[in-house]
Amino acid sequence: MAGPRPVVLSGPSGAGKSTLLKKLMKEYDNVFGFSVSHTTRNPRPGEEDGKGGFCNIFFCTCSYSGVSDYHYVTREVMQASIDNGDFIENAEFSGNLYGTSKAAVQDVQAKNLICILDIDMQGVKNIKCTDLNPIYISIQPPSMALLEKRLRDRNTESEESLCRRLNAARVEMEFSKEPGVFDVVIVNDKLEDAYGKLREALVEVSCLIYFMQKIRLD
Numbered sequence: 001m002a003g004p005r006p007v008v009l010s011g012p013s014g015a016g017k018s019t020l021l022k023k024l025m026k027e028y029d030n031v032f033g034f035s036v037s038h039t040t041r042n043p044r045p046g047e048e049d050g051k052g053g054f055c056n057i058f059f060c061t062c063s064y065s066g067v068s069d070y071h072y073v074t075r076e077v078m079q080a081s082i083d084n085g086d087f088i089e090n091a092e093f094s095g096n097l098y099g100t101s102k103a104a105v106q107d108v109q110a111k112n113l114i115c116i117l118d119i120d121m122q123g124v125k126n127i128k129c130t131d132l133n134p135i136y137i138s139i140q141p142p143s144m145a146l147l148e149k150r151l152r153d154r155n156t157e158s159e160e161s162l163c164r165r166l167n168a169a170r171v172e173m174e175f176s177k178e179p180g181v182f183d184v185v186i187v188n189d190k191l192e193d194a195y196g197k198l199r200e201a202l203v204e205v206s207c208l209i210y211f212m213q214k215i216r217l218d
């Protein structure tokens with residue numbers, strides 16, 4: 001795919017991916033653009049249907065207002081669209097479908113922004129079979145105990161969903177240790193430290209886009 005190299009952020013549910021991304025997008029909204037995924041899960045309080053760029057599948061035009069927002073769709077609609085080849089990758093996670101549409105990535109790249117994807121480990125494996133060629137960054141919690149505390153304190157999951165997410169987290173934490181899967185692994189203990197490391201890891205790509213824009217303007 002054309003444009004600057006995208007960035008994939010992955011790691012267990014509750015590790016802090018959205019929190020870090022929100023900080024990044026706030027500071028560098030003219031550099032990075034978020035790939036708004038589709039999901040069949042219900043919106044949480046405060047979440048809105050994805051907006052921004054154009055959702056040119058499902059016959060809708062949506063706008064985007066935040067990092068953790070999705071395009072919320074039914075399983076039937078999403079499955080039909082997956083079957084139609086509209087997605088770069090998709091996965092079943094904790095009883096729901098999630099996926100990155102081709103349109104979501106193209107919308108960001110069309111603005112010449114660095115596209116950021118927040119996806120689970122199945123998504124990482126699937127993306128590795130595509131020509132997207134992103135930088136892979138893993139966000140990890142300091143421990144299972146702290147992860148569970150953060151997920152419980154977030155107050156978004158039922159006991160059943162929490163249990164499924166913690167089981168998936170154990171596998172995701174092991175996956176992050178596999179050599180060659182991730183370019184950078186960041187342990188999100190103190191938020192400011194983790195954010196500093198994320199920013200540092202992204203300096204290279206942001207410099208790249210800065211020079212690309214400069215060349216075009218000069």
Ligand SMILES: Nc1ncnc2c1ncn2[C@@H]1O[C@H](COP(=O)(O)OP(=O)(O)OP(=O)(O)O)[C@@H](O)[C@H]1O
Pocket residue numbers: 011012013014015016017018019020068150151153154188189190191192194
């Ligand atoms: N460094 C940190 N210290 C303490 N709490 C944190 C830290 N980072 C994130 N949190 C909190 O942990 C919870 C989970 O964070 P967040 O929602 O960003 O995780 P996530 O990886 O995006 O999860 P999901 O994959 O389920 O979307 C949130 O309530 C957030 O405020």
Ligand SMILES: Nc1nc2c(ncn2[C@@H]2O[C@H](COP(=O)(O)O)[C@@H](O)[C@H]2O)c(=O)[nH]1
Pocket residue numbers: 010011012013017037038041068089090091093098099100118119120121122123124
């Ligand atoms: N493979 C994909 N995984 C995705 C996508 N969008 C989000 N996710 C991951 O799902 C879990 C749960 O997210 P939540 O918002 O319900 O807490 C988390 O690990 C995300 O990274 C996607 O498009 N593809």
